[in-house]
Amino acid sequence: MQLNWDDMRTVLALVRCGTLAAAGDDLGVTYTTVARRVTRAEKALSQPLFERHPEGYVPMPLARDLAVAAEGMEREEHQLLRRVTGKDQTLSGRLTLTAPQLLIQAQLAPVLKRFIDLYPEVELVVKASNDLLDLNRREADLAIRISSEPGETLIGRQLTAQKSACFAAPEVAEAAARSPEAPLDWVLYTHHKAPPKVAWAIHPNSRVRARFDDMVALKAAAEAGMGALRMPVFLGRASPALVPLRHLSTMTYAPIWMLTHKDLRQSRKVAALKELLVPWFRKNAAIFTEL
Secondary structure, three states: OOOOHHHHHHHHHHHHHOOHHHHHHHHOOOHHHHHHHHHHHHHHHOOOOEEEEOOEEEEOHHHHHHHHHHHHHHHHHHHHHHHHHHOOOOOOEEEEEEEOHHHHHHHHHHHHHHHHHHOOOEEEEEEEOOOOOOOOOOOOOEEEEEOOOOOOOOEEEEEEEEEEEEEEOHHHHHHHHHOOOOOOEEEEEOOOOOOOHHHHHHOOOOEEEEEEOOHHHHHHHHHOOOOEEEEEHHHHHOOOOOEEOOOOOOEEEEEEEEEEOHHHOOOHHHHHHHHHHHHHHHHOOHHHHOO
16 A cells, blocks of 8 residues: 555645645646546545545545645645755746735836846746735745734734725715715725724715725725725825825724745845845835825
């Protein structure tokens, strides 16, 4: 009886993800490859590892035991590869950055262009996402996160403080400033219960007209005149179809952090990107705090 690492890693992914398709996405292979590897592992062990259901795969006790063992092997693999990467003093090869999509779109794309111009041998891979990618699992080498709690297991620094403000289409903003007693419509992010307190104090007739689970869609709704919204100052500055409600004060917002794993502190590629990001944020701090 013998299991290879690919099969064990696949069992781990399927235990974590629950479906062939999701496990395939996690591993970067097709769902048929996942199914084939699981079947091969079951034949090697002469017993089933999962219960097959239409909605997904349910792990049996042996599959969970294999997943625990594979998780330990995975940690060792990632630790070794991080150490190798951390000692790399070349300015070539792959460097993976994760950062929020809207931050890249609004501000960071020119900085990244500068980086690839300076270091043409580096293959920059950008994961534009708000998801908290796992730097321990080497899902990224360097992360830019908007967070009040950036993560205790990582090393990094705060790049800039942030403020948020209220924005709206010009006609909505003008009407709100002219007649505070009139109803003021709002569009909110799904998880926000109500308009900001600074707005309630001045506009007691505020009302929520719609909620969105995506900031791009939320911004588009405000630009169409559906109502006012709260968003980070940097994003409002990059939205020419919206204007700030200047009679409402700015509010504290989660700061922006730059984070990496401690094993990558000495990586020359990571250091080179940091050397561009830190002074850029220092020079442009007002973009994130002032209207």
